[in-house]
Amino acid sequence: MPLDLARGPGLIPVPRVAVIVVAAGSGTRLGGRAPKAFVGLDAHTILRHALRGVFAAPAAQVVVVAPAGREGDALTEALETAGDRRDLVSIATGGSTRQESVQAGLHAVWPDVEIVLVHDAARALTPPAVFERVIGAIEAGAAGAIPVLPVIDTIKRVDGPAIVAAVDRAELAAAQTPQGFRRDVLDAAYAAADEDFTDDAAVVASAGHPVAAVAGDPLAFKITTPADLERARGLVAPVAPVTATLDRVPPAPRVGVGTDVHAFGGEGDLWLAGLEWQGEGALAGHSDGDAVAHAIVDALLSAAGLGDIGTHFGTDHPEYAGAHADAFLARTLALVGEAGWRIGNVAVQVQANRPRFASRRAEAEAALSAALGGASVSVSATTTDGLGFTGAGEGVSAFAVALLLPA
């Protein structure tokens, strides 16, 4: 039965659509160092690219289903993509199968939502028009609709190494996402499902509902293997000027800058440049106030185009309250690595009357380098001839520069 709603200039409300973005898979076939959704395509992750397409669709709610432990990062990606639609974002924790992750997302869908689309983050380059076709089919009366592409290869049925039969490919289609359903149909089908299916259309079909097909899009391919990742990276890479060279242009290195300031007045001993300075006054801050480490974090994140320290370590990440440099730097190293970068070098300068760095400079460089996986880190220190707040001994300032190279 069609949803009894039509688009009109303020007369009849349009049905409210939620998009569940399942991003909790591990990506074993990709073989990456991070959950697949957090692997970089360019300066941004697969999840960020997927969310761009989702936020371009007419969604009233966007539920991102994240791997356990990565909910904060998923929230960051969603909020940064949402722009002025941040109120639409919800986060859920995924399960060990796609079906469990979808179920977790369904629990987070708001009560007034009438149409639910389920979309693989791994189909990161899906054009917004695909979302519109799926929504349109449901508004027109389908209980469910999925995008499909014709199968282009000749298909055989096999038994081990033996070809058993030819299969008529005209009867086949390759299923993509977003897969959309009337909310009541999807909820009931998921509640009743007693086996594991690879897509939502199969869950709904097992509950006895017909599912319609709409045209898919080649750009909605799923990033599954390293070859898929290369293809996606090629599609998002800026086009090199034809005059530059006939050879492939390698990705350019990127530099970033960061500064941080903390006032004295914290509790306990001072922590600065990854070292504990017993007998020196502590800096105040949400974490340990290590301005040197924080300036380095900002420099690395800015070089990678990943925002700044507030983006990844703000008050919505309570696990970093009181944390020391090693926790901040290790996480930052992972973030830039997942985005496809390795550290060339980092240089940081401290402005402070105290502590005196001369006797511990090598120790500080070693501690910061170790936290950054062995990257080259140089530390310099200066006073400001009694000028400014550092000259008055009120606090510490640090300025860092970082160079990133394509991984």
Ligand SMILES: Nc1ccn([C@@H]2O[C@H](COP(=O)(O)OP(=O)(O)OP(=O)(O)O)[C@@H](O)[C@H]2O)c(=O)n1
């Ligand atoms: N437990 C899972 C498994 C998959 N997915 C999501 O479902 C989509 C399709 O999964 P797919 O990419 O095929 O699976 P992965 O588990 O990510 O990869 P692999 O099978 O290679 O491990 C992806 O966006 C993935 O993040 C999920 O949210 N939770």
Ligand SMILES: C[C@](O)(CO)[C@H](O)COP(=O)(O)O
């Ligand atoms: C929903 C889906 O994208 C349909 O193609 C699904 O994730 C497929 O998973 P699989 O890797 O093809 O099993």
